[in-house]
Amino acid sequence: MIFQAFIRSRTALAASVGQWRRYALNTASRRQLCSKPHGAETVPAHAQRPAFRMPGYRPSEMDKRILVWSGRFKTKEQIPEQVSFEMIDAARNKVRIKACYVMIALTIAACFCMILLGKEAASRNDNLTTRNMEKKARWREEMQRARDEAALAEKPQ
Numbered sequence: 001m002i003f004q005a006f007i008r009s010r011t012a013l014a015a016s017v018g019q020w021r022r023y024a025l026n027t028a029s030r031r032q033l034c035s036k037p038h039g040a041e042t043v044p045a046h047a048q049r050p051a052f053r054m055p056g057y058r059p060s061e062m063d064k065r066i067l068v069w070s071g072r073f074k075t076k077e078q079i080p081e082q083v084s085f086e087m088i089d090a091a092r093n094k095v096r097i098k099a100c101y102v103m104i105a106l107t108i109a110a111c112f113c114m115i116l117l118g119k120e121a122a123s124r125n126d127n128l129t130t131r132n133m134e135k136k137a138r139w140r141e142e143m144q145r146a147r148d149e150a151a152l153a154e155k156p157q
Contacts, residue, residue: 056082063088070094 059067063083064076070091073079121127 057085057088059083059088063091066095067091069098 057063058081059079064079067073067079067083067088068076071094072087072091
C-alpha cells in the first residue's frame with residue numbers, strides 16, 4: 001500500500017514536470033523572447049521625468065522646531081528644504097527621550113514635595129482622620145443651626 005502511494009506520487013511529479021516543460025517550450029517559441037515587430041515606432045507614453053528622485057521629506061514647522069530642539073541644526077534657517085526620513089525620525093526620538101527625562105525629573109521632584117508636606121503635617125499632628133472628623137463636626141453644627149433657625153421661623157410670636 002505504501003509502495004503504491006510512493007509510485008503514484010512519483011508518476012504525478014513526472015507528469016507535472018513534463019507538462020511544465022512542454023508549456024515552457026511552446027510559449028518560448030511563440031513569443032520569440034518578447035521581440036517587437038519590425039517597423040514599430042517607439043512613442044513615449046508620457047513626458048520625460050527624472051528616473052531617480054532623491055528620497056526626502058519636506059519638514060513642517062513642527063518638524064523644524066524638533067530638528068532645532070534635538071540639536072541637529074542651530075536655527076530654522078539652516079534646515080534644508082528636503083530632509084531625509086531617518087534624520088526626522090532620529091530627531092523625534094531624541095526629543096521624545098528628552099521629554100521622558102523631563103517627566104521623570106518632575107515626578108521625582110513631586111515625590112520629594114509630597115514627602116516634605118507629609119512631614120510638616122505630621123509635625124503639627126494633622127492627618128486625614130482628624131480633618132475628616134472636624135469637617136463632619138462642622139457639618140453637624142451647620143445642620144443644627146439650620147434646624148434651629150427653621151424652628152424659630154415656624155414658631156408663632
